[in-house]
Amino acid sequence: MNEKKREDVELLSISSGETSQPFQWSVGKHGSYFLQQLRDNKKIVGIRCPKCKRVYVPPRPVCGQCYVAMDEMVPLSDEGTIYVCTIVQFGFVDPSTGVQRPVPYTWAFVKLDGADTCLTHFLDSVDPEKVKVGARVKAVFEERRTGNLMDIKHFAVL
Amino acid sequence: MGKRVAIVGFGQTYQRSSRKDVNGVELINEAVNTALADAELTIRDIDAVVIGNMDHFEGINYVDMWSAEGAGAVMKPVIKVCTGGTTGTTVAMCAYYHVASGMFKRVLAIGWEKNSESDTTGAIITAFHPVWERPTLGGAVAGLAIEASKYMANYGATERDGARVAVRERLHALNNPFAHLHQEWMKGIPVDQLVDLLVGSEQNAMLAYPLRMSDMCPRTDGAAAVIFAAEGTAEKIAPVPAWVHATANSHNFVYAGDVNMDRNTTIAEASKKVFKKAGIKEPLKEIDVCELYLPYSYAGLKWIEDIGFCAYGEGPRLLWDGVTDMDGELPVNPSGGVMSSNAIGATALIRVGEAALQVMGRAGTRQVKGGDVNLALATGFGGCYWGDVMLLGKKKPS
Numbered sequence: 001m002n003e004k005k006r007e008d009v010e011l012l013s014i015s016s017g018e019t020s021q022p023f024q025w026s027v028g029k030h031g032s033y034f035l036q037q038l039r040d041n042k043k044i045v046g047i048r049c050p051k052c053k054r055v056y057v058p059p060r061p062v063c064g065q066c067y068v069a070m071d072e073m074v075p076l077s078d079e080g081t082i083y084v085c086t087i088v089q090f091g092f093v094d095p096s097t098g099v100q101r102p103v104p105y106t107w108a109f110v111k112l113d114g115a116d117t118c119l120t121h122f123l124d125s126v127d128p129e130k131v132k133v134g135a136r137v138k139a140v141f142e143e144r145r146t147g148n149l150m151d152i153k154h155f156a157v158l
Numbered sequence: 159m160g161k162r163v164a165i166v167g168f169g170q171t172y173q174r175s176s177r178k179d180v181n182g183v184e185l186i187n188e189a190v191n192t193a194l195a196d197a198e199l200t201i202r203d204i205d206a207v208v209i210g211n212m213d214h215f216e217g218i219n220y221v222d223m224w225s226a227e228g229a230g231a232v233m234k235p236v237i238k239v240c241t242g243g244t245t246g247t248t249v250a251m252c253a254y255y256h257v258a259s260g261m262f263k264r265v266l267a268i269g270w271e272k273n274s275e276s277d278t279t280g281a282i283i284t285a286f287h288p289v290w291e292r293p294t295l296g297g298a299v300a301g302l303a304i305e306a307s308k309y310m311a312n313y314g315a316t317e318r319d320g321a322r323v324a325v326r327e328r329l330h331a332l333n334n335p336f337a338h339l340h341q342e343w344m345k346g347i348p349v350d351q352l353v354d355l356l357v358g359s360e361q362n363a364m365l366a367y368p369l370r371m372s373d374m375c376p377r378t379d380g381a382a383a384v385i386f387a388a389e390g391t392a393e394k395i396a397p398v399p400a401w402v403h404a405t406a407n408s409h410n411f412v413y414a415g416d417v418n419m420d421r422n423t424t425i426a427e428a429s430k431k432v433f434k435k436a437g438i439k440e441p442l443k444e445i446d447v448c449e450l451y452l453p454y455s456y457a458g459l460k461w462i463e464d465i466g467f468c469a470y471g472e473g474p475r476l477l478w479d480g481v482t483d484m485d486g487e488l489p490v491n492p493s494g495g496v497m498s499s500n501a502i503g504a505t506a507l508i509r510v511g512e513a514a515l516q517v518m519g520r521a522g523t524r525q526v527k528g529g530d531v532n533l534a535l536a537t538g539f540g541g542c543y544w545g546d547v548m549l550l551g552k553k554k555p556s
Contacts, residue, residue, distance in 0.1 A: 011178040016217060025288045056416070058290050064411060084419045086303035088296045090365040092279040096292045107296030107366075109304060109415055118415035121294050128367065133311040149293050 020098070030059040032147075033073065039147040044139065046115045048072045054116040077113035078139040079158070084109045084118075085133065087126050106131050110155050122154040130157045160258025162554055164392035164399030167197025167385035168511035173338040173499035176274040177379040182216055183228035185381045186270050189504075190230050193266070193383035197395050201230040204385070205262040208237050208253045209269075210245040211503030214284060216275045229268055242285060243451065243540025244407065245269060246382070246506030250536075250548060251405050253386045258402075263388045264395075269507035270381035273500070278377045285541065291414055296366060299374055299454075301414070303366035305543075306456040308419040310368065313471040315459055317368050321356040322477045323458030324372045324497060325349055330484060331494025333524040338378045338499040373455040380501030382508045389554070400514035400550040403533070404435035407546040417542050422457075425537060425545030426464040432547045433466065436555070438533075442467045442481075445549075446531040447516045448490045449509040451539040452497060458482075458490065465537070465547075484526060492516065492524040506538030510548055517550050 027035060030047060034057075037043045047059035051066040055074055063070055085108035093100045104126045109118035124140065125131055137155035145151035169192025171177075177185060186209075194200060207229055211221055218224065222231070222238035229236070241248040246269035253267035279297040286295050295301070309315055328344055329352075331337035344352055356362055362370045385395075392399040408424035408431075411417055429441075438444050450465075452458045459473035467488060468476050476482055482490040493512045496505050513536040515521040519529030531552065538546035 013178060023288070027289055031289060058413070060413075064416075084304035084308045086296060086300050086307055086366040086369075088300045088303075088366045089363075090279075090297065090299050092297050093277060094292070095280045095284050096288065105296075107294060107300050107304070109419070117413065120291055120415045133307055149290060 028061070030061050034058050035147045035149070035151070038141075038151040039145040042141045044076045044078055044112060045073050046076045046112075048074050055114060056117050057112060057115045057119055074114065076115050080110045080112035080115070080137055082108050082131070082133055082135045082137060083111045085123065085131055087128065087131060108137070108155065110137055121152060124154045124156045160255070161260050162389035162401065163254050163257040163386055164389070164396070164401045165384055165510070165514040165550065166387045166392050166396040166399050167193045167199065168383070168514055169193030169196050170336055170382040170504070170508055170511060171380050172336055173378045173380040173501055175338065175376065175378065177272065182218070182270065182272050183225050185272065185379065186225050186268060187228035189270065189381035189383040190228065190266065190268060193385055197385050199264065199385065199395065203264055204230060204234065204266045205264050206235040206256055207231040207266045207268065208239055208249050208256065210239040210249040211270050212242065212245065212281065213240050215278070215281045215502070216272050230266065241409070241540060242544065243453070243502060244506055244538035244544050244546045245503045245540070246508065247451070247510060247536065247538030247546035247548060248407065249507055250384060250510045251407065251546065253384070254402050254405060257386045257388050260388070263391045265386045267384045267386065267507060268381065269504040271501040271503040272379045273377035273502065274379050278502075286414065287412065299369055300366040302454040302457070303369045305419050305460070306368050306454070309456055309460045312420060315456070315474055317357045318353050319459055319474040319477065320368060320373055320455040321353045322349070322474070323452070323455040324356060325352045326458070326477065326483060327452070327491055327495045327497040330492055330524065331498035333484070334493045334498070335523075336499070337494040338376050338380070339494070369454060375453045375496045375500035376498070378499050378501040380499060380504050382504040382511055384507060384511045384514065396518065398518045398552065400517035400534070401552070401554050403549040403551045403555045404432040405548040406431035406435070407544070409541065409544045411542045414542055421470075422461050422464040422543055422545065424543055425461055425539070425547070426466070428545040428547040429465045432549050436549050438549075441465065442488055445488065445533045445535050447492065447513070447526050448488065448535045449493060449513040450490055450495065450535070450537045451506050451509055452491065452495055453500065453539060455497065457539070462490070465535075489526040492521060492526050506546065509536040509538065512536070513548070513550050517552050
């Protein structure tokens with residue numbers, strides 16, 4: 001187009017270096033209650049919409065489908081079914097930790113008994129014969145829990 | 159109803175894995191100059207600019223501010239739009255709304271990305287919930303692999319079915335000089351044999367089952383610009399303007415775990431709205447060509463069902479019957495699609511621009527149906543399976 005030919009110029013790029021920008025994310029009342037139940041009682045809770053009766057996990061204050069407020073916390077089973085899953089063999093740096101997770105690992109959407117939406121988490125197996133849509137799984141909790149989604153270590157394939 | 163609006167110009171850069179010879183603003187400028195030349199306009203003719211890319215992919219925010227010179231936006235109304243993967247189509251929709259409002263006659267839509275400047279998967283993850291999803295998120299490839307796992311479980315689709323889509327996209331890309339991937343080795347080999355090679359080769363690394371390298375889009379540096387003009391102006395600029403017949407989008411959830419993986423409900427809903435507005439009753443028969451945002455192979459099976467081109471589970475049959483090939487009843491992605499070039503913020507806008515070229519009869523070596531295209535459909539995809547749809551036509555909409 002209109003650019004001058006600068007065929008002999010050395011093309012440079014500048015690295016940002018090892019940057020770090022810490023954030024502090026508010027979890028909210030509903031989410032905090034969920035995490036406290038995980039931490040203190042090894043219990044998983046959801047929340048029911050008064051209108052459509054869907055049970056959401058993690059709990060949040062508004063049903064997006066109905067746009068009504070939700071308040072009814074409901075206990076959920078620590079067992080459920082694999083809704084979708086994949087064995088990840090492609091490594092990448094997790095921007096939240098700056099660390100590359102070891103591969104392979106299994107990432108699954110688990111529909112807990114009593115819930116209508118899924119928790120997204122890791123499974124304990126990378127065996128393609130066991131890791132399948134529809135397989136049953138059970139939550140395994142960390143011994144030392146801090147009020148974090150990772151208080152669930154992973155889900156074990158039953 | 160707004161005013162009638164048409165696309166009158168389109169420009170794109172050659173899509174490449176890395177463009178170290180230009181920075182983002184310079185890359186944008188290439189696309190803008192190409193679009194202006196295509197429409198035989200100057201920047202003075204442009205009343206307003208809409209621009210978008212993926213937030214923070216280049217570690218730079220406020221693209222509306224720092225790109226103003228390259229975008230030709232100095233002292234003009236400029237709005238930035240970012241909706242994730244759908245950014246390009248949403249930019250197009252926003253430019254369309256500007257003109258349809260009657261307040262602007264000629265509006266420039268720009269999408270761009272320099273994926274070479276950061277880790278794409280790492281950047282994509284920052285779009286997801288830091289408390290509930292990022293700790294375990296499997297990344298961009300895995301986010302699509304899970305959908306494929308559901309489709310295979312529900313309908314018995316196979317890895318060969320997925321590979322059939324990849325073969326179509328890569329063969330089509332050979333006709334498109336702007337495409338990033340040109341897999342010349344595929345030339346002259348029968349489709350069946352290519353499919354066998356893709357699913358059987360150990361060099362074709364498994365990324366996240368069932369997705370191999372060949373099932374995924376590349377990471378691309380590129381930019382695109384599309385010019386929208388109002389009725390009365392459009393006919394003077396372009397001999398055959400591509401009229402916007404209808405457009406719609408659907409965005410649903412915040413939480414990935416809420417998404418219905420059985421069907422792509424947002425693309426289905428947005429398509430339904432567009433077909434209703436445009437009076438389309440039999441999409442497969444009435445639409446002549448598609449430029450669909452298919453970021454991975456299995457989307458080419460399932461999402462064409464959700465758009466309404468065939469019944470659930472029939473996607474693979476359409477592919478194997480050649481219906482979606484260049485010479486088929488409904489050619490899909492004559493450009494080679496997203497699986498052949500993916501400069502993310504530009505990608506969905508390129509779908510719109512390529513669909514416009516087909517309507518205008520100016521798609522060159524990738525033109526379908528000898529230029530006899532009345533209706534072309536473009537889509538965008540992003541975030542939690544979000545969907546944008548735009549239908550373009552040769553005749554003025556009624």
